[in-house]
Amino acid sequence: MNVIVSSLNAKYIHTCLALRYLKAFCAGEFDVEMAEYTIKDPAMNIVADLYQKNPDVLGFSCYIWNIEETIQVVRMLKKIKPELTIVLGGPEVSYDTEEWMRRVPEVDHIVMGEGEETFLHLLRELRTTRKFHLVFGITYRKGDEVVVNPGRPKLELNEIPSPHRFEEDYAALGKRVVYFETSRGCPFSCQFCLSSIEVGVRYFDMERTKADLLHLIQSGAKLIKFVDRTFNIKRDYAMEIFQFLIDNHGGSCVFQFEITADIMRPEVLDFLAEHAPPGVFRFEIGVQSTNDETNALVMRRQNFAKLTRTVTKIKESGKIDQHLDLIAGLPEEDYASFRQTFNDVFALRPEELQLGFLKMLRGTGLRRDAEKYGYVYMDHSPYEILGNRILPFSDIVRIKRVEDVLEKYWNAHRLDHTVEYLIREHFETPFDFFQQFGDYWDAQGWQRIGHQLEDLFARLQTFLLDRSTADMEVVQGLMKLDYFLNHKYKPRKTWWTFSMDKNEQTAWMRLMAAHPERVEGDGFGELSLGEKELHKHTALERVPFDLARYLAAGAVETDRSSILIAYFDPESGASSRIYSLPEDRAALAVESGN
Numbered sequence: 001m002n003v004i005v006s007s008l009n010a011k012y013i014h015t016c017l018a019l020r021y022l023k024a025f026c027a028g029e030f031d032v033e034m035a036e037y038t039i040k041d042p043a044m045n046i047v048a049d050l051y052q053k054n055p056d057v058l059g060f061s062c063y064i065w066n067i068e069e070t071i072q073v074v075r076m077l078k079k080i081k082p083e084l085t086i087v088l089g090g091p092e093v094s095y096d097t098e099e100w101m102r103r104v105p106e107v108d109h110i111v112m113g114e115g116e117e118t119f120l121h122l123l124r125e126l127r128t129t130r131k132f133h134l135v136f137g138i139t140y141r142k143g144d145e146v147v148v149n150p151g152r153p154k155l156e157l158n159e160i161p162s163p164h165r166f167e168e169d170y171a172a173l174g175k176r177v178v179y180f181e182t183s184r185g186c187p188f189s190c191q192f193c194l195s196s197i198e199v200g201v202r203y204f205d206m207e208r209t210k211a212d213l214l215h216l217i218q219s220g221a222k223l224i225k226f227v228d229r230t231f232n233i234k235r236d237y238a239m240e241i242f243q244f245l246i247d248n249h250g251g252s253c254v255f256q257f258e259i260t261a262d263i264m265r266p267e268v269l270d271f272l273a274e275h276a277p278p279g280v281f282r283f284e285i286g287v288q289s290t291n292d293e294t295n296a297l298v299m300r301r302q303n304f305a306k307l308t309r310t311v312t313k314i315k316e317s318g319k320i321d322q323h324l325d326l327i328a329g330l331p332e333e334d335y336a337s338f339r340q341t342f343n344d345v346f347a348l349r350p351e352e353l354q355l356g357f358l359k360m361l362r363g364t365g366l367r368r369d370a371e372k373y374g375y376v377y378m379d380h381s382p383y384e385i386l387g388n389r390i391l392p393f394s395d396i397v398r399i400k401r402v403e404d405v406l407e408k409y410w411n412a413h414r415l416d417h418t419v420e421y422l423i424r425e426h427f428e429t430p431f432d433f434f435q436q437f438g439d440y441w442d443a444q445g446w447q448r449i450g451h452q453l454e455d456l457f458a459r460l461q462t463f464l465l466d467r468s469t470a471d472m473e474v475v476q477g478l479m480k481l482d483y484f485l486n487h488k489y490k491p492r493k494t495w496w497t498f499s500m501d502k503n504e505q506t507a508w509m510r511l512m513a514a515h516p517e518r519v520e521g522d523g524f525g526e527l528s529l530g531e532k533e534l535h536k537h538t539a540l541e542r543v544p545f546d547l548a549r550y551l552a553a554g555a556v557e558t559d560r561s562s563i564l565i566a567y568f569d570p571e572s573g574a575s576s577r578i579y580s581l582p583e584d585r586a587a588l589a590v591e592s593g594n
Contacts, residue, residue: 001127004053006035007061007090008046008069014038017179017227018061018090018115020163025116027161030123034168039069047076055084057126059111059119062090064359064382071104078106085126089115091194092381095363097139101146110139114184117155157184158205164212174220179227182209182241186229188260189299190288191365192327192358195229196299203237210244217250224255231257232264239268242276249280256282262306269310273317283314284323289330289337290344297331298366304344311348324350328399329358331366331373334390338399339431346430352411355403357396358385401438402431404447409437414456414486418478421556426469437463454495457483461495474556477543477564484566484576490539499542508563509534512581519565520548521579527567539566539576547580 005023007016016036023032035053037046050058050073058077060070074086089111093100097110109132111118118137125131132140137152164178183203186195216224232238245255261283272281289295290304314320324345328338346353360367360375360383370377374389387393409415419433427433440463441447451459457479464475476496483494500508509531511518516525529537540563547562549555565579 001030001056001123002054003030003032003057003059003123004035004050004055005032005059005061006037006050008037008039008041008066008073010039010065012038013176015169015176015179016061017163017181020166020169021116021160022059022119023166024161024163026120026123029120034166039066043069043072043076046073047080050077051080057085057087057123059087059089062088062092064092064361067092067381074104074106085109087111087119087122089119092362097148098146101139101141108141112137112139113151114155116160118152154202157202158208162208162212164216170219173216174222178216178221178224180213180216180224181227182231182237183228183234187233188230188301191298191300191369192288192330192361194361194363196365197363201230201233203234206237206240209241213241213244214248217248217253221253224253226255226257229258230260232259232268235265235268239271242268242272242281245280246275246277249277254280254282256284258284258286261285261287261310262303264306264310269313272320273313276317276319278319279321281320282323283320284325285311285350286325287341287345288325288327289333290341291330291333291337294330294333294337308348311350315349321351323352323354324348325354325356327356327358329385329388329391329396331388332390335395335399338391339429339435342402342431343429351413353406354411355399355406357400359383360385398435398439401442402434403438405434405438405441408456409460410434414453415460415479415482417482417485418460418475421475421478422464422469425471436467440466453483453486454493457495473544474558477545478556480541480543481547481564481578484539484564484578486575487566488568488573488575489570490537490566490568500540505540506531506535508540508581509538512565519579519581521551521565521577523577524565524567524579529567537568537570539568540564541566542583546582547578548582551578551580 003026005019007019009016016034019034019036023034026032033053035050037049060074062070070088074088077084078086085108086106087109088100088104088107093110094112097112100110101107109122111122114137118135121135122132122138125135132138132142133147133149136150139146139148141147164180181204183201185198185201186193187201189196213224249255285307287302287304287307288300295302311322311324314322326338326341326345333341342355358366360370360377362383366375367383374387375385376387377383377385385396387396409419423430423433427436437460441459444459444462446459461476461479464472469475480494480496483491498505512534513529513531516527516529519525542561543564544558544561546557546560547564549557561583563581563583565581566576567579568576
């Protein structure tokens with residue numbers, strides 16, 4: 001019996017952990033083949049590839065991001081190969097299974113919940129007696145009837161073989177994300193989340209976990225994302241893994257964890273601040289809302305003061321990037337309340353702030369209580385809300401504009417200096433900057449056309465000029481600084497016209513070559529750059545403030561102007577290094593011989 005398990009990932013770099021678990025668990029009895037595609041692949045291409053593999057049983061792992069594309073593939077396959085047995089599994093189809101069987105009659109079986117043992121039992125019955133009523137944890141067809149069997153007891157996790165030892169994964173290991181579990185389940189009961197349905201937390205054996213991690217690191221993995229819903233719920237377990245990864249990370253692998261920040265103990269924070277290697281750990285922290293009434297309604301316990309302490313201490317260590325999540329549209333959070341939530345969290349200055357919109361996931365308490373709050377939402381995946389009784393669709397559309405420019409201008413870190421200054425000096429709150437710019441972006445129709453890096457700068461400048469923003473010369477100076485920082489090599493074009501002609505640039509470079517000690521910034525003199533190298537590997541521009549003071553303390557002082565020097569190291573391939581030179585025209589005149 002030829003068995004294939006498949007999934008349509010959101011991107012090529014993603015991998016489906018579920019397929020690997022199924023293959024590993026069935027390995028003693030069935031040689032299961034994995035076939036991964038993406039939701040961007042043409043359905044015909046996926047169908048043709050699977051058809052050529054000639055499966056007898058074909059299973060799909062289904063999620064909100066791939067269910068509609070998966071259904072399209074399933075329907076095409078069943079038309080050309082009607083004898084094929086099709087099995088669906090995964091969180092998207094584990095609830096409302098009768099509805100799924102009615103909607104997609106091409107599906108023969110659905111595996112509900114934890115799938116390893118259930119899928120193996122189903123394969124045994126398909127190969128032999130076909131007594132599907134004995135397979136707990138499935139929904140199946142019996143003639144025209146849809147039968148939903150009782151659920152299966154939870155599996156002892158250490159009975160599952162490792163999903164990380166397959167030869168076919170090694171070649172691309174360094175190019176794709178490795179998803180990794182140390183536990184299953186969540187101790188919390190957030191009503192918008194599927195994880196709240198499973199009671200209790202189960203852990204894999206520590207020595208097995210360490211062995212798998214070490215094997216992945218030594219095999220070339222570059223990014224390992226832990227999918228534990230609350231990695232730090234068990235302090236000693238988390239600490240032991242942190243220590244193991246600090247000792248064995250190998251210098252080239254990054255590890256990302258979902259943590260609950262308000263329960264992070266001070267001694268853990270101290271340990272990470274002292275011992276975590278810079279850039280090796282990333283933390284994803286779900287804040288969702290800072291509205292206490294909203295959190296209570298969704299049964300979410302959160303101490304924002306403690307969360308703030310954790311995020312602040314981690315940021316101050318300078319070693320761990322933090323990704324904070326918000327959800328717009330939770331119960332009793334209207335536009336004004338969400339604005340406050342956004343500003344509360346943005347004040348922490350996370351490296352990334354993810355603004356998402358509530359999705360009414362199948363099986364969750366909030367979907368069950370949708371009518372209570374007046375929710376309307378998409379009929380099909382991803383079930384995103386279209387409004388509720390206090391947050392109309394018009395407000396959702398506006399918040400989506402915030403999300404758009406937040407991604408482009410904050411999370412992408414293209415204009416960090418500029419955005420920080422604008423928020424501090426020219427807008428009442430961070431939210432107001434992103435909202436006003438997002439509204440302007442939409443009004444210009446820019447959401448319908450693409451953009452390059454230069455366009456992002458030019459469009460921001462257009463917005464700021466149209467609203468008559470004060471001290472635009474300072475803002476433009478910061479934008480030029482940000483623009484150079486975005487490049488590893490000297491840019492061939494800019495979004496502005498240089499303020500200095502070639503003769504003036506040559507004079508400044510002659511001065512720098514002759515008197516490198518006048519250049520402000522660590523290490524410039526050690527570069528030993530001659531005038532020829534300066535022309536080739538630096539860019540100069542005038543800014544109307546003391547750049548050295550700004551880079552040292554973040555203060556914009558306009559008592560003197562500076563020459564911004566961006567050096568692009570041809571060997572390192574790193575982002576440009578910034579130096580400054582006080583604009584002393586008398587010294588320049590002497591050097592240029594005028």
